[in-house]
Amino acid sequence: MSIATQGTDVNTGKIARTFIYLVLLVFALFYLLPFFVMVVNSLKPLDEITGGNMMALPDKWTIQPWLSAWSSAQIGVEPTGLKPYFVNSILMVVPAVAISTFLGALNGYVLTKWRFRGDTILFGLLLFSCFIPFQIVLIPMATILGKIGLAGTIPGLVLVHVVYGVGFTTLYYRNYYAAFPTELVRAAMMDGAGFFRIFWRIMLPVSGPITVVSVIWQFTNVWNDFLFGASFGGQSQPMTVALNNLVQSSTGVKEYNVHFAGAILAALPTLLVYIVAGRYFVRGLMAGSVKG
Amino acid sequence: MGFLDISNVTKSYGNVEVLHQVDIKVEEGEFLVLVGPSGCGKSTLLNMIAGLEGITSGDISIKGRVMNGVHPSNRNIAMVFQSYALYPNMTVGQNMTFGLEMHGVEKSKRDVALKDVAKLLQLDQLLDRKPGQLSGGQRQRVAMGRALVRDPDVFLFDEPLSNLDAKLRVDMRTEIKKLHEKLKTTIVYVTHDQIEALTLSTRIAVMNGGYVQQLGTPKEIYDTPANLFVATFMGSPAMNVLPAKVSMVDGVPYAQIIDGEGQPVSLRFSQENMEDWDGKDILLGIRPEALTDPEGADRKSTNIATFHNAIDVTEPAGSDTFVTTTLGDADVIARMRADTDVASGQMFEFAVNMDKAVAFDPVTEQRIAP
Numbered sequence: 001m002s003i004a005t006q007g008t009d010v011n012t013g014k015i016a017r018t019f020i021y022l023v024l025l026v027f028a029l030f031y032l033l034p035f036f037v038m039v040v041n042s043l044k045p046l047d048e049i050t051g052g053n054m055m056a057l058p059d060k061w062t063i064q065p066w067l068s069a070w071s072s073a074q075i076g077v078e079p080t081g082l083k084p085y086f087v088n089s090i091l092m093v094v095p096a097v098a099i100s101t102f103l104g105a106l107n108g109y110v111l112t113k114w115r116f117r118g119d120t121i122l123f124g125l126l127l128f129s130c131f132i133p134f135q136i137v138l139i140p141m142a143t144i145l146g147k148i149g150l151a152g153t154i155p156g157l158v159l160v161h162v163v164y165g166v167g168f169t170t171l172y173y174r175n176y177y178a179a180f181p182t183e184l185v186r187a188a189m190m191d192g193a194g195f196f197r198i199f200w201r202i203m204l205p206v207s208g209p210i211t212v213v214s215v216i217w218q219f220t221n222v223w224n225d226f227l228f229g230a231s232f233g234g235q236s237q238p239m240t241v242a243l244n245n246l247v248q249s250s251t252g253v254k255e256y257n258v259h260f261a262g263a264i265l266a267a268l269p270t271l272l273v274y275i276v277a278g279r280y281f282v283r284g285l286m287a288g289s290v291k292g
Numbered sequence: 293m294g295f296l297d298i299s300n301v302t303k304s305y306g307n308v309e310v311l312h313q314v315d316i317k318v319e320e321g322e323f324l325v326l327v328g329p330s331g332c333g334k335s336t337l338l339n340m341i342a343g344l345e346g347i348t349s350g351d352i353s354i355k356g357r358v359m360n361g362v363h364p365s366n367r368n369i370a371m372v373f374q375s376y377a378l379y380p381n382m383t384v385g386q387n388m389t390f391g392l393e394m395h396g397v398e399k400s401k402r403d404v405a406l407k408d409v410a411k412l413l414q415l416d417q418l419l420d421r422k423p424g425q426l427s428g429g430q431r432q433r434v435a436m437g438r439a440l441v442r443d444p445d446v447f448l449f450d451e452p453l454s455n456l457d458a459k460l461r462v463d464m465r466t467e468i469k470k471l472h473e474k475l476k477t478t479i480v481y482v483t484h485d486q487i488e489a490l491t492l493s494t495r496i497a498v499m500n501g502g503y504v505q506q507l508g509t510p511k512e513i514y515d516t517p518a519n520l521f522v523a524t525f526m527g528s529p530a531m532n533v534l535p536a537k538v539s540m541v542d543g544v545p546y547a548q549i550i551d552g553e554g555q556p557v558s559l560r561f562s563q564e565n566m567e568d569w570d571g572k573d574i575l576l577g578i579r580p581e582a583l584t585d586p587e588g589a590d591r592k593s594t595n596i597a598t599f600h601n602a603i604d605v606t607e608p609a610g611s612d613t614f615v616t617t618t619l620g621d622a623d624v625i626a627r628m629r630a631d632t633d634v635a636s637g638q639m640f641e642f643a644v645n646m647d648k649a650v651a652f653d654p655v656t657e658q659r660i661a662p
């Protein structure tokens with residue numbers, strides 16, 4: 001009797017598992033299909049796209065669209081390719097991510113280990129900044145950037161992204177450090193370490209997982225941002241805005257293969273960050289929310 | 293002027309005073325234990341000595357130097373925390389020398405100090421491990437090592453053994469006691485475990501509700517508790533407390549209690565100053581080991597009273613047998629030798645060592661001192 005029951009159990013398990021894998025496969029295909037279309041068509045000459053099947057593999061493989069998108073395609077009025085804008089994006093994203101992550105860690109440290117009157121209210125206000133829609137702040141932000149002389153510059157964009165990112169990074173680090181035993185900070189205090197020493201020597205070395213979360217989150221958001229880039233970029237527009245200009249340019253034929261290559265180029269850095277650090281991402285998110 | 297002086301210290305959080313007028317002087321080399329139930333303010337007092345909590349009023353001084361407002365790292369004290377608080381990213385060696393490093397001691401001197409302490413605590417083999425790779429007992433030793441390396445004036449311990457299992461706790465207790473006997477450092481040790489307090493200390497401060505209830509040697513605390521709280525908190529099983537009436541017969545004081553059948557039993561007091569209490573109610577405190585069979589009674593006692601009563605329950609516990617009986621309405625526990633011939637339901641002759649009995653004022657709950 002019990003053996004029979006066990007037998008059916010295992011069978012049901014197998015069927016269920018096959019079904020689960022099937023569903024997962026379907027979803028994977030569903031998500032991968034657009035990417036497949038992009039890659040395939042970025043490696044074709046243009047006439048194969050206009051005259052043929054979007055889904056087909058190239059008859060004649062070429063990397064010309066990639067080279068063109070990178071260095072010679074018409075962006076707005078200049079035939080510069082995406083290269084200079086890619087550099088702009090890097091110059092914007094690296095400091096923006098570094099500064100906002102560092103400030104978030106410092107805020108989280110203070111809000112959990114050096115508590116003061118009104119700290120919860122301050123944290124609430126910081127959190128509130130996460131929920132303010134970008135569009136609302138465009139005009140005041142433009143005014144401020146103009147007043148401090150950073151309008152249309154990369155440092156201006158860095159500032160905007162730091163201000164917007166610090167709410168999220170503070171939230172991450174605060175929750176992570178809340179689970180970190182305060183006795184350790186007290187022990188370090190008695191050992192003679194000061195505010196910053198404790199931060200450097202005790203807190204930061206164990207902040208790996210949450211730093212990965214913060215960096216991925218900030219990198220993706222800052223890199224993918226279009227609105228701020230378009231509004232405040234001026235002469236130093238980021239990759240996303242350039243891609244838009246590439247695709248939207250109204251003169252001449254639409255070079256779809258170049259557009260596809262450009263779009264992949266624009267997505268590549270975030271993809272890379274996910275591949276390198278993605279498995280820590282999930283782990284870090286868990287560590288922040290679940291104690292121990 | 294003591295080595296560590298806590299004079300008239302109070303602590304308030306907002307409007308709530310959690311420590312009231314605490315006054316303790318600790319001599320050099322003493323092992324002072326602060327003991328009391330959870331929430332009585334032990335950790336708060338310890339943290340105030342450490343400098344981790346501010347002092348609302350009063351003074352704390354070490355070696356004659358007032359410490360109010362002095363940063364924790366400048367008090368030359370070291371603390372062992374309940375959770376051990378080892379730095380997870382550092383090795384055992386780095387954990388132990390971090391304090392010296394922060395105080396600007398050069399590497400060669402740090403290494404010498406580390407070697408000495410590692411040897412003393414048998415941590416030599418573990419110096420390159422991370423805390424995560426250690427057992428509970430090893431972590432505990434590292435935490436003590438970290439404190440020892442600093443060679444502080446005063447050691448502070450906050451419930452250091454409460455995260456260990458029962459067996460290890462007893463072992464570590466002995467180890468701490470040995471260490472103190474060897475090094476003779478001044479120690480202030482917080483625990484809620486009265487056995488730890490009695491075994492480790494040279495003096496005990498029993499605390500409750502933010503007040504020091506009694507300050508004294510383990511023997512004083514155990515034999516002559518200042519009040520009912522101290523009497524019942526210290527000792528396991530707890531002291532039996534019976535309602536009794538005092539009566540003077542030919543100038544000799546007796547305590548009258550009621551046995552299991554409702555009959556009065558008279559027990560002569562060993563203490564003499566009870567005239568004022570003639571005819572009044574008191575509470576009589578008898579420790580379980582002062583209530584035995586007649587052969588098991590203390591031979592050095594000058595005053596053994598006996599009576600017959602029915603046994604309710606017997607609980608053999610290896611080295612002792614605990615016997616429960618009813619006096620008045622109260623369950624009373626007697627501690628007999630393991631091989632005493634007792635059975636539940638049986639009528640039995642009990643012997644009370646009245647030299648060890650204590651009397652309390654039922655209103656103030658203070659002991660009526662002889």
Ligand SMILES: Nc1ncnc2c1ncn2[C@@H]1O[C@H](COP(=O)(O)OP(=O)(O)O)[C@@H](O)[C@H]1O
Binds near residue numbers: 305310328329332333
């Ligand atoms: N930061 C604080 N704010 C308000 N009340 C506190 C604070 N810390 C401790 N208390 C109160 O002080 C009392 C003593 O606490 P504590 O010293 O931790 O007790 P214990 O004897 O268990 O170590 C408790 O009633 C506790 O609620």
Ligand SMILES: [Mg+2]
Binds near residue numbers: 334336
């Ligand atoms: Mg405590």
